Amino acid sequence: MANNVNATGSDQNNVSPISVAAPAVMAVPPPPVMNHKRTFPFSQPNMSGSTNSASSSDTDDEPPRKKKKWEDFFGKLMKEVIQKQEELQMRFLDTLERREKDRVAREEAWRAQEIVKMNQEYEMLVKERSVVAAKDAAIITFLQKLTEKNSDGLKLINNEAKAKLTGKNLGSGGSGSAGENMLSPSPSRWPKAEIKALITLRTQLDLKYQENVPKGPLWEEISALMRNIGYNRNAKRCKEKWENINKYYKKLKESNKKRSENSKTCSYFDQLDAIYREKSNAIIVAQPENQWPPATVVQENTPAVQQPVSTTDTAGFGAKPEQQWRLPTVVKETPQVDDQGSDNESKALERGEMGQMMFGSCVNGPGCVFVVKIELRTYGGVLV
DNA sequence: TCCTGGGTTAAGTCAT
């Protein structure tokens, strides 16, 4: 028996590559390759040549024992194989499970990232839209204010042009008799309507000549526009008049004198009030501590006439042109008015409409086309 | 040099 074990110990590895240590009882299994008939070993125990010589006397005595050993051996072998397979399968399943978890984790991270990105984009979109909406609202408000403010001036200029045409002078000083040539020299005194036209034109063209641009062309242009609507004043007279009315306005404001509401003189004070109020408002808004939203700062309905002169008003008076409220510039784009001998009614009406257009009504009258150019700028971060 | 603000003055306007 002991010999069998020693003799067959070297063959064991050939038989069972899985088993590391075969049991002692199984030390004599013949290698399957040695089985010439390729039959199950324990069913033909005598076919093992190595055991024939050593245990020739036992083959007949112990066939059931050998068979049992073979069965045990293969049984354990099968168990080991199954166990190994189960381990491998478990490891495989673990790996699969781990990888699946990783994949899910990565997917969730990606989704979270995408959600964050989409949220950021959404917030940016909302901000962008709010900014655009605020700009639109500011533009609309500005245009509405402009339209309302100029509507009175428009009517006056139109009426004045028509009155000139029909010989009816609305101004107290009078600018001529019926049928008088509109290019004839105007009287020394400026009619009220003429003053109002000058104020409106000067305000409208203020934007165009804001920067360090020589003011000479400004007054030349105003003079030309005045001539177009029937007032013959040269640039110097226009400039002088503008300075005088502003001087007198400031003088009264500073002296804090009360003017009667129905005062017949200085009828243009309301216009100047509005202009200076807007200028002072623009300065208030432009200050860093008074930035957006302007609605909380700008007081539109404050009657400046009845107010005592405040520091902001003073600032408005003293403000340099580049600090002042900018009003839309009217650009005469394609003037097609024929001025040669145009004293008839239709031409005069054209001039009247031209004046109307110059005040922002955006109406293209017959024979001339105007474009209202509005420059929107920011003062201290505020769109104006 | 140009522009602007301020001052001045004579003259016109208007209410009383």
Add this chain to the structure above:
DNA sequence: ATGACTTAACCCAGGA
């Protein structure tokens, strides 16, 4: 007629 108010025209100083 008178005084207050308003305006045209001129001048000057200071700043850019």
